[in-house]
Amino acid sequence: MQLTGNKILITGGATGIGFGLSERFIEEGNTVIICGRRDSALQEAADKLPSLITKQCDLENEDERIALYEWIAAEHPDLNVLINNAGVQNWMSLKDPEFYKKAKNEISINIESPLHMMLLFKELGSLHTIMNVTSALAFSPLTKVPVYSATKAFFHSLTLSFRHMLRNTDIELIEIIPPVLNTDLGGKGIHDSMPSIDLFIDAVFEQLKEEKTELTYGFSDKFSKIGQPEFQTLFGQMNPVV
Numbered sequence: 001m002q003l004t005g006n007k008i009l010i011t012g013g014a015t016g017i018g019f020g021l022s023e024r025f026i027e028e029g030n031t032v033i034i035c036g037r038r039d040s041a042l043q044e045a046a047d048k049l050p051s052l053i054t055k056q057c058d059l060e061n062e063d064e065r066i067a068l069y070e071w072i073a074a075e076h077p078d079l080n081v082l083i084n085n086a087g088v089q090n091w092m093s094l095k096d097p098e099f100y101k102k103a104k105n106e107i108s109i110n111i112e113s114p115l116h117m118m119l120l121f122k123e124l125g126s127l128h129t130i131m132n133v134t135s136a137l138a139f140s141p142l143t144k145v146p147v148y149s150a151t152k153a154f155f156h157s158l159t160l161s162f163r164h165m166l167r168n169t170d171i172e173l174i175e176i177i178p179p180v181l182n183t184d185l186g187g188k189g190i191h192d193s194m195p196s197i198d199l200f201i202d203a204v205f206e207q208l209k210e211e212k213t214e215l216t217y218g219f220s221d222k223f224s225k226i227g228q229p230e231f232q233t234l235f236g237q238m239n240p241v242v
């Protein structure tokens, strides 16, 4: 994709990786719209990046996803890039009485929401790029975050299928596969000792310039290549291009 002159919607763009992407895309000469649940986080992001366009939206709610799409179609019909970045991570054990409730929340935000967003936004005539933010844990689960890991495996698999299904359209699908990074994912403080997102964002932009479609960094590169030659052959056999 061209890295300048786009109009981009970044879900969860007020914090962490989404904010890092917002900042860099603005520096590169793009218009960025972000959405999230917390007005305070959206306002804080807009204070740092005054050109940001913000929209409050709870992506767990199907009606709010549809309203977001309709608002974009009416107010920003030239939007050409959707970045499905918003996500939640719940640490839990089998003793957790809230296990099922937390699992449903992760499944809704990490799976249902981006799936629905892809279906909605592919109808926008101007759309040419979708980026999905998955995780290294899509390839090997961390059992402290069992449902989160499974949602990311689902999202990775869905991304492969959508890329294949969209191959005869003008829409390309790029997967961003972060390793663990210092953000507030899972709660404040949990990731404090992890690498900052700055070098990760640099690596994402380097790989976008190289027109890669699976963007990795650090150990996520190793994780994403586990058994890859065998997997690619199998995927090709199962999904022949006719």
Ligand SMILES: NC(=O)c1ccc[n+]([C@@H]2O[C@H](COP(=O)([O-])OP(=O)(O)OC[C@H]3O[C@@H](n4cnc5c(N)ncnc54)[C@H](OP(=O)(O)O)[C@@H]3O)[C@@H](O)[C@H]2O)c1
Pocket: 011, 012, 013, 014, 015, 016, 017, 018, 035, 036, 037, 038, 039, 041, 057, 058, 059, 060, 061, 085, 086, 087, 088, 089, 109, 133, 134, 135, 136, 177, 178, 179, 180, 181, 182, 183, 184, 185, 186, 191
């Ligand atoms: N940090 C890591 O180590 C890491 C590693 C691999 C993958 N990832 C992925 O990277 C993505 C970004 O996470 P992050 O690390 O940057 O954490 P983060 O700072 O917590 O960002 C998550 C963002 O998603 C938004 N969000 C959550 N639920 C939402 C909802 N129902 N509706 C709308 N927005 C919602 C949050 O905003 P509100 O709370 O205001 O809604 C927040 O801005 C996630 O998909 C995550 O799984 C992160």
